[in-house]
Structure formats: C-alpha cells, structure tokens
Amino acid sequence: xPPRKRAGQAALPGMPTMADLRDTLWKAADKxxxxxxxxxxxxxxxxxxxxxxxxxxxxxxxxxxxxxxLDQGIAESRVEVFLNDIDEYAGHxxxxxxDEARWLxxxxxxxxxxxxxLLDAAMDAVMKLNDPLKGVLPKIFNRDNVDQRRxxxxxxxxxxxxxxxxxxxxxxxxxxxxxxxxxxxxARAEGKRGGEFYTPGSVVELLVEVLEPYSGRVYDPCCGSGxxxxxxxxxVLNHRGRRDDIAVYGQEANERTWRLAKMNLAIHxxxxxxxxxxxxxxxxxxxxxxxxxxxLANPPFNMSDWHRKVDDKRWHYGVPPAGNANFAxxxxxxxxxxxxxxxxxxxxxxxxxxxxxxxxxxxxxxxEADLITCMIALPPQLFRTTPIPACLWFFAKDKGPQGxxxxxxxxxxxxxxxxxxxxxxxxxxxxxxxxxxxxxxxGAYHAWRGTASARVENLNYEDEAGFCYSATQDEIRQxxxxxxxxxxxxxxxxxxxxxxxxxxxxxxxxxxxxxHFDESSRLEQEVRTWLERLDV
Amino acid sequence: xxxxxMLRLGDAITVKxxxxxxxxxxxxxxxxxxxxxxGNFAIGGGFQIGKAKYYDGPMPDGxxxxxxxxxxxxxxxxKGGDTLGYSAKVPNDGRIYLHNQRIGLTQIVRPDLVDRNxxxxxxxxxxxxxxxxxxATGSTVRHTSPSRIYDYVLRLPGLDIQxxxxxILGIIDEKIAVNxxxxxxxxxxxxxxxxxxxxxxxxxxxxxxxDTARWYSGGTPTTSEPLYWGGAxxxxxxxxxxxxxxxxxxxxxxxxxxxxxxxxxxxxxVIFVVRGSSLKDEFRIGIxxxxxxxxxxxxxxxPVEGVSADVLFHAIKSRSAQILExxxxxxxxxxxxxxxxxxxxxxxxxxSTEDRVVDELRMLNRLAAAxxxxxxxxxxxxxxxxxxxxxxxxxxxxxxxxxxxxx
Numbered sequence: 001x002p003p004r005k006r007a008g009q010a011a012l013p014g015m016p017t018m019a020d021l022r023d024t025l026w027k028a029a030d031k032x033x034x035x036x037x038x039x040x041x042x043x044x045x046x047x048x049x050x051x052x053x054x055x056x057x058x059x060x061x062x063x064x065x066x067x068x069x070l071d072q073g074i075a076e077s078r079v080e081v082f083l084n085d086i087d088e089y090a091g092h093x094x095x096x097x098x099d100e101a102r103w104l105x106x107x108x109x110x111x112x113x114x115x116x117x118l119l120d121a122a123m124d125a126v127m128k129l130n131d132p133l134k135g136v137l138p139k140i141f142n143r144d145n146v147d148q149r150r151x152x153x154x155x156x157x158x159x160x161x162x163x164x165x166x167x168x169x170x171x172x173x174x175x176x177x178x179x180x181x182x183x184x185x186x187a188r189a190e191g192k193r194g195g196e197f198y199t200p201g202s203v204v205e206l207l208v209e210v211l212e213p214y215s216g217r218v219y220d221p222c223c224g225s226g227x228x229x230x231x232x233x234x235x236v237l238n239h240r241g242r243r244d245d246i247a248v249y250g251q252e253a254n255e256r257t258w259r260l261a262k263m264n265l266a267i268h269x270x271x272x273x274x275x276x277x278x279x280x281x282x283x284x285x286x287x288x289x290x291x292x293x294x295x296l297a298n299p300p301f302n303m304s305d306w307h308r309k310v311d312d313k314r315w316h317y318g319v320p321p322a323g324n325a326n327f328a329x330x331x332x333x334x335x336x337x338x339x340x341x342x343x344x345x346x347x348x349x350x351x352x353x354x355x356x357x358x359x360x361x362x363x364x365x366x367x368e369a370d371l372i373t374c375m376i377a378l379p380p381q382l383f384r385t386t387p388i389p390a391c392l393w394f395f396a397k398d399k400g401p402q403g404x405x406x407x408x409x410x411x412x413x414x415x416x417x418x419x420x421x422x423x424x425x426x427x428x429x430x431x432x433x434x435x436x437x438x439x440x441x442x443g444a445y446h447a448w449r450g451t452a453s454a455r456v457e458n459l460n461y462e463d464e465a466g467f468c469y470s471a472t473q474d475e476i477r478q479x480x481x482x483x484x485x486x487x488x489x490x491x492x493x494x495x496x497x498x499x500x501x502x503x504x505x506x507x508x509x510x511x512x513x514x515x516h517f518d519e520s521s522r523l524e525q526e527v528r529t530w531l532e533r534l535d536v
Numbered sequence: 537x538x539x540x541x542m543l544r545l546g547d548a549i550t551v552k553x554x555x556x557x558x559x560x561x562x563x564x565x566x567x568x569x570x571x572x573x574x575g576n577f578a579i580g581g582g583f584q585i586g587k588a589k590y591y592d593g594p595m596p597d598g599x600x601x602x603x604x605x606x607x608x609x610x611x612x613x614x615k616g617g618d619t620l621g622y623s624a625k626v627p628n629d630g631r632i633y634l635h636n637q638r639i640g641l642t643q644i645v646r647p648d649l650v651d652r653n654x655x656x657x658x659x660x661x662x663x664x665x666x667x668x669x670x671x672a673t674g675s676t677v678r679h680t681s682p683s684r685i686y687d688y689v690l691r692l693p694g695l696d697i698q699x700x701x702x703x704i705l706g707i708i709d710e711k712i713a714v715n716x717x718x719x720x721x722x723x724x725x726x727x728x729x730x731x732x733x734x735x736x737x738x739x740x741x742x743x744x745x746x747d748t749a750r751w752y753s754g755g756t757p758t759t760s761e762p763l764y765w766g767g768a769x770x771x772x773x774x775x776x777x778x779x780x781x782x783x784x785x786x787x788x789x790x791x792x793x794x795x796x797x798x799x800x801x802x803x804x805x806v807i808f809v810v811r812g813s814s815l816k817d818e819f820r821i822g823i824x825x826x827x828x829x830x831x832x833x834x835x836x837x838x839p840v841e842g843v844s845a846d847v848l849f850h851a852i853k854s855r856s857a858q859i860l861e862x863x864x865x866x867x868x869x870x871x872x873x874x875x876x877x878x879x880x881x882x883x884x885x886x887x888s889t890e891d892r893v894v895d896e897l898r899m900l901n902r903l904a905a906a907x908x909x910x911x912x913x914x915x916x917x918x919x920x921x922x923x924x925x926x927x928x929x930x931x932x933x934x935x936x937x938x939x940x941x942x943x
Contacts, residue, residue: 304738324738350735381858388735388884425861502732509725516718523711527914530704533933534921 047138053175055103093269110155116142136262199298202433207344209442215245216293223250226261228296248272283307291338299329301348317365321357343395364481374415381431408450416485546686548646554635561593568592569632581660583624603628611638621668623659653702715911719904726900730850734884746879749837754830757793764793773831774812781905783825815871819856846898851883
C-alpha cells in the first residue's frame with residue numbers, strides 16, 4: 001500500500017474498524033427499511049455495497065498500477081495509458097468501472113433527486129463491461145416505491161464506509177467479510193425464508209473440514225448465496241493452495257438468491273459456473289455432465305412443493321415421495337459424484353429415521369449400496385431461523401483405500417458421530433460450533449478414514465461412548481437402517497431419552513397409555529364398589 | 537362388632553433417625569443413591585419426587601431404605617409446618633433411596649396390634665398432625681422427635697378392619713396415581729407426536745411466536761379488598777401455574793375482582809410464566825380449561841384464527857430449553873423473560889387447523905386435563921374420608937359382619 005495513502009488515513013480521527021464498518025452499513029440498511037420487506041431491501045443494500053466495493057477495488061488497483069508503473073521508471077505522462085488498460089484490472093480479478101459508475105461520481109450526485117436513475121445506469125454500465133456480472137446486478141433503484149431522498153442518504157452513508165485501508169487487508173477480503181455478515185443478518189431478519197440462502201458459518205466449516213476439498217470440482221445443487229464455495233475457497237487458501245485449485249459449479253432456483261451468489265463469488269474472486277440463470281435443480285439440471293469431486297449442500301428441509309418426475313433416472317434407490325424432497329436431494333447429489341467423489345449434506349433430522357412413503361426403503365438401499373461414510377447429529381439451535389434439528393450426511397463413491405491416498409479401507413462401515421451436546425451458545429438463542437468442536441468432529445472422521453491429515457496429526461481412530469462409533473452394515477440392518485447416531489454411539493451421560501426414534505417412542509407411549517387405561521378402569525370399578533359400602 | 541381400642545404409638549412402633557450424609561458427596565445429577573429429604577413429602581402425606589439430590593460417597597450399612605418403607609419427616613422448613621410429621625412410602629421404582637438424617641423410619645414391633653398400611657394413614661390424620669405440631673420445637677425450622685411421635689395415642693379397630701380401611705384409602709391413592717400416569721403419558725404422547733409432525737411434515741411452517749396469538753398481560757386485584765377475592769374464578773399466578781391443564785388455583789376472584797386490575801381469558805388460552813424464581817430452572821406453561829384470570833407474572837396467548845391452542849401449547853413447550861436460556865436475572869435474583877425476545881422465537885405449526893394432528897393433540901390434551909380434574913375430586917374425597925374412616929365415624933357396611941362371619 002502506498003505510504004501516502006496510509007499517512008492520509010492515519011490522520012483521520014477514528015479510523016474505522018471492521019466493527020464500525022459493519023455498524024455503519026447495517027444502519028444504512030435500516031434507512032430504507034419501513035417501506036420494504038427484508039427480502040427487498042436486502043437486494044438494495046447488498047447491490048449498493050457491491051457497487052461500492054467494485055468501485056473501491058477499482059480505485060485501489062488504479063493506485064497500485066500507477067505506483068508499479070512509476071517504480072518501473074516509466075514517465076508520468078505515459079501512466080494514463082496503463083491506467084486505462086482493462087487487462088491491468090481483469091488480470092487481478094478487479095472489475096472495470098467506467099466513470100459514470102464510480103462511487104465518487106455517484107456520491108456527488110446523491111442529493112439531486114435523480115440518484116435512482118444514476119444508480120441503475122451505473123449497474124448497467126458495470127454489467128456491460130464485465131462479462132461475469134452480466135444479468136447479475138440489481139436495477140431496482142429508480143422505481144416508484146423507492147424514496148429518492150432516503151436513497152440519497154443511504155448512498156451518503158455507504159460513501160463513509162471504506163473497504164480499503166484496513167491494515168494490509170485488501171478491499172476484497174474486507175468486503176467479503178462484510179458481505180457475509182450482511183447475508184447472515186438478512187437471513188435472520190427474514191426468518192425462516194432467510195435460511196434458504198444462508199447456512200450458519202460453523203456448519204459449513206465443519207462440512208469443509210471433513211471433506212477437505214484441496215482441489216477439483218466443487219458442486220452445490222442448491223447453492224443459496226454461495227457460502228459453501230466461499231468456505232471451500234478459504235480452505236484451499238488456508239492450505240497454501242491457489243484460488244483456481246478448485247472449480248465451482250452451482251445452481252439456485254431463486255432469482256434474487258442466484259444474483260446474491262453471483263455477487264458473492266465475484267467479491268471473493270471465485271470464477272464459478274452458476275448456470276446462465278436461476279433454475280430449479282429438479283426441473284432442469286444445469287450441470288448434467290458435471291462429475292463432482294466434492295458436493296457441499298444445504299437443501300431446503302422437508303421441501304413439499306417440488307418438481308417430481310417419477311421416471312427420473314436419478315432415482316436409483318427409489319422414487320422419493322411427492323411430499324418431501326429430502327431423498328430427492330440426496331439421490332441427486334449421489335448421482336453427481338465422480339468416481340472418487342465425496343459429498344456432505346445438511347438435512348433435517350427426520351431424514352435419518354423416517355419410514356414414511358418409502359423413505360425408509362430408499363435409505364436402506366443407500367446403506368446397502370455402501371455409499372454413506374459418516375452421519376453426524378448436530379446440536380440444536382445452530383440454525384436461528386428454524387427449530388428443526390439438523391444432521392449431516394456424508395457420502396463417498398469409493399470407501400476403499402483409493403490407491404496412492406492410502407486411506408483406511410472402510411467398505412461396509414459407517415461412522416456415527418453424536419455432536420448433539422457440542423457447541424457453545426453465542427447469545428441466548430443461537431449456538432455455534434467452536435473451532436475445538438469442529439476439530440474434534442473432523443478429527444474423529446479423519447482418524448477413522450485414515451486420511452493424510454490424520455497421519456500428520458498422528459490420530460488413531462477409536463470408538464468413544466456417547467460420541468462416535470464405527471458400525472458395520474450388519475449393525476445398521478439390526479437397527480432397521482435407521483441412521484440416528486444416538487442409536488449407535490451408546491449411552492452418553494446426559495439424557496438419552498431422545499435417542500429413541502420418534503416412531504418407536506409413540507408406539508411405546510401408546511401401549512403404556514392403554515395399560516394405564518386398563519389399570520384405571522379396574523381401579524375405577526374397585527373405588528365404586530368400596531364407596532357403595534360406606535355408611536356415610 | 538369388633539372393639540376399637542386405644543394404642544400409644546410408642547408401644548407398637550419405633551422411629552429411627554437417618555444418617556448425616558456428607559454434603560461434599562451431594563450432586564444434582566448423580567450418580568449415587570437418591571437422598572430422601574423433607575422435600576419428598578407431599579402436603580397431606582405421600583411421596584413426591586421433587587428436586588432430586590444424589591449421594592455418592594462413603595456411608596455405614598443400614599441406611600438404604602426398602603421399597604414401601606414408611607418414613608416421616610422430622611424437620612420442616614416451611615412456615616406453616618405444612619409437612620411436619622407426615623408419612624410417605626418409599627417408591628418401588630428400582631432406584632436406591634437413602635435414609636437421610638431428618639427423616640424418621642418407622643418400624644412396627646407389634647404387628648399383632650397394628651397393620652402397616654393402617655399406620656401409614658394414621659400418620660396422615662389431622663389429629664396426629666396437631667399432636668406433632670403442638671409439640672414441635674424451633675421457630676423458623678420446626679422439628680419433632682421420635683418420642684413426641686411415640687406419645688400419640690391412636691384409636692384403632694381389629695387388624696381385619698384396619699386392613700379394610702387401609703385398602704379403601706389405598707385404592708383411592710392408586711387411582712389418583714394411575715390418573716397421573718395417564719395424564720403424564722398422554723402429555724408425553726402428544727409431545728412426541730408434535731415433534732414427529734413438526735419435523736416430518738413439510739406443510740408445517742415456522743412462525744414467530746409474536747404472530748401466533750394475541751398477547752395479554754395480567755394483573756392482581758387489590759389483595760386488601762375482600763370483595764375481590766374468594767369468588768369462583770381461579771386466579772393464576774407463577775405460584776399456581778404448576779400443571780399444564782389450568783383449571784384451578786388456591787386463589788379465586790369474584791366477578792367484581794375480575795374487572796378490577798386483572799384480566800380474564802377464556803378456555804383455550806396458553807398461559808406461561810414470565811417472571812419469578814421458578815424461571816431459573818423451569819418453564820411453566822399451560823392451557824386454560826375454563827375461564828380464568830391471571831397475574832402480572834404471566835403472559836396469556838389467545839391464538840389467532842388458524843392457530844390451535846392445543847398445538848401452540850406443544851410448540852412452545854417443546855422449546856422450553858431454549859426459552860429458559862432467554863431468561864434474565866433481575867436485580868433481586870428472580871428470573872425474567874423479556875417479551876421482545878420470546879416473541880421472536882420461531883415455532884413450527886401446521887399450515888391449517890384442518891390438519892388431523894390438531895384433533896389428535898386436542899384429544900390427548902383433553903384426556904390429560906380430564907384425569908387431572910378427576911384426581912382432584914378423588915383427592916378431596918380421600919381427605920374427607922381419611923379422618924372419618926380412621927376414627928370409626930364412617931364405617932364400612934357389612935365389613936364388620938363379614939369379618940365376624942369369617943371368624
């Protein structure tokens with residue numbers, strides 16, 4: 001970073017911290033609230049934040065180019081040529097921002113009453129010049145229901161937010177973080193529907209730490225805002241990999257969410273293929289030929305209203321019921337796995353034990369096909385937006401040693417992990433898996449699978465009562481192909497009454513109740529007889 | 537006619553003190569045996585499982601209580617001496633119960649004179665109680681002693697009649713117990729069914745609690761105004777909201793009280809506690825079975841159109857753990873549940889009241905409520921009969937003749 005700039009910023013009283021920045025932006029979001037619902041103003045705010053980012057990143061790169069060129073001894077008068085060379089930007093993952101879309105230009109005109117029109121034009125201009133953004137940015141600022149005065153104020157507020165100048169962090173990382181923060185905040189504000197585009201960070205992290213997507217094709221059939229990809233990329237970068245070690249494929253049915261995902265990927269510099277437009281994965285698979293090395297997914301839980309084709313060739317293990325898409329997602333995902341592909345899926349707990357409408361048979365068939373590597377029961381309240389408890393399914397096409405990888409031969413085995421008592425309440429309504437929880441769970445998996453990372457850390461697998469258990473297919477058969485980890489890991493010290501599959505529990509309570517009824521009628525009769533004999 | 541005679545308890549039984557178990561080995565969760573404490577005695581007599589306290593440490597032999605053993609409280613912490621001296625039977629549920637120091641274990645030395653079940657009920661009569669209370673020592677914490685209990689003089693018939701009287705009372709107690717089991721199992725079944733449907737039915741949706749009902753706050757009519765109190769309408773507070781099926785309270789208001797400082801809600805309202813010390817470890821919630829009034833420490837939710845109270849009740853109840861985590865501590869150490877917080881809680885509900893589960897849950901809830909009501913009647917019956925049977929004031933027709941014929 002050029003010293004001039006640093007000096008200039010240090011002179012500013014109260015350099016913005018990350019928290020200040022988030023705060024400012026969240027306040028900005030609130031400005032427009034009132035006239036719109038959460039889902040709508042999300043598009044507004046995230047669109048503007050994105051534009052501000054694109055513009056900041058552009059200015060930052062521009063300054064860098066100037067410095068680089070001058071450092072190479074090129075004359076000041078020639079600098080302009082480099083500054084206007086679009087490749088100097090694209091090569092660094094920075095979008096070209098034409099004059100009329102630069103934030104400074106827009107900020108100066110925030111108060112004129114025409115800001116909505118200018119913003120729409122700016123979005124248009126950016127999209128025209130940058131192919132990856134085609135059709136992605138929202139052009140919704142010049143509508144009747146948008147209060148232009150408030151919109152101007154919002155632009156002012158965002159003007160004060162600086163994505164550059166946070167130590168050595170490039171604008172991209174800062175905005176990436178802010179963007180994720182916003183997605184999370186908006187998901188909460190939208191309640192249950194919000195959960196569709198956002199999976200809690202600690203859950204995604206766990207999926208990634210188990211799957212370890214070092215390189216290859218990463219696919220998410222219901223990618224929401226693209227959180228899985230961002231986390232996968234972080235994993236790669238944390239392990240000294242490069243951004244392009246993984247190739248990203250995704251699909252998303254909701255138009256707005258699809259746009260969010262495109263922007264999210266752009267911000268993180270991930271060149272992914274999310275299809276030419278939004279589309280329902282069941283209706284039209286946009287990546288029919290992709291054989292993924294890793295699938296990461298958090299499908300909507302218990303989706304009842306889904307496009308079901310009975311003779312779909314994806315239903316290799318049985319036709320999923322019309323009223324619930326859980327097993328449709330699972331089978332779709334399995335059908336996408338390459339020869340040595342692996343998948344991790346977040347799903348509602350019911351999927352582990354349900355026997356309705358043929359779901360039990362599909363699950364049994366998947367167990368018998370030896371596709372499942374690991375089942376993890378998650379603690380409650382990880383998802384602020386739904387009280388439904390969730391679990392993780394892990395699949396692998398090849399559970400053997402996989403040649404040079406020298407994995408443990410796990411054919412016929414399934415690892416069960418009961419993490420229901422893990423995690424820490426971060427506030428009074430939401431729980432998070434902490435880094436040590438994720439380490440413990442992923443560690444157990446790697447030890448069991450005998451992966452390279454387990455060898456590095458010298459981990460050896462052992463069953464641990466109440467936490468993990470490696471079961472054979474035979475044991476699973478004995479449990480009627482029910483996959484709830486609580487049934488396998490043995491008694492934990494705490495209350496295990498909920499381990500009982502709900503259907504069994506209902507049957508047992510019914511019988512108990514009938515028993516009480518019989519006893520009750522017998523006693524009723526006796527009481528009657530005795531009372532008749534009292535001389536009162 | 538068999539003779540009723542007088543017996544000084546000390547001539548037929550002994551009462552043995554328990555062991556002073558060491559506090560350092562106590563825990564709330566186990567492992568170890570369960571300590572029987574004065575908290576295990578119900579008002580009116582009988583065993584109640586309250587807050588369990590476990591002991592896992594060294595102890596001498598002879599302090600494990602046999603199932604069915606008759607124990608009495610020797611100390612009472614309550615103001616009115618509500619339970620002092622009362623008897624209870626150690627449950628036969630496979631758990632180990634330990635004979636703690638404040639508990640007296642009765643043993644019959646003259647089984648030819650007194651039947652053990654008759655003794656059990658004798659130690660629950662008002663006469664016996666007033667004898668014990670009159671001789672109690674201590675002002676804030678009241679104690680009694682074996683010798684005080686020995687001094688009680690009992691009127692008793694022959695052994696056969698004793699057994700018969702004990703049998704009648706025993707049957708009533710059993711019926712009350714089985715009613716409780718029915719109510720508890722019905723509740724358990726309803727919760728399990730709710731859980732199953734909420735997890736598996738895709739047509740169910742999450743709704744903010746705020747949007748499921750109209751929310752009402754309660755109040756207390758001036759307690760010094762006698763015209764407000766002693767009427768027919770139960771007035772529910774944190775203290776009286778002990779059961780999920782709200783139909784009763786020790787405190788009742790009049791029609792005049794109802795329009796002065798409190799609020800009436802109809803049957804089918806969900807009421808829960810939002811303030812008080814109970815919130816520290818328990819979330820009390822119930823459905824009203826009749827019109828009731830309620831105090832400021834509760835909130836009442838009258839479900840909106842399309843929401844069933846019977847399902848809403850289970851929806852909220854199923855989230856008790858989360859709700860308890862929202863509880864603040866007030867400056868005086870009591871619990872407080874902020875309305876803004878709990879209103880944001882999402883609960884899973886069926887998309888329409890047409891759902892079959894609504895009827896199923898309603899039926900189970902009604903069953904539990906009906907059994908509770910029946911038990912309350914049985915309990916009053918038992919309390920009315922007990923002293924009169926024990927004194928011979930009420931006799932069992934034909935019983936004495938039968939006994940004589942058998943001789």
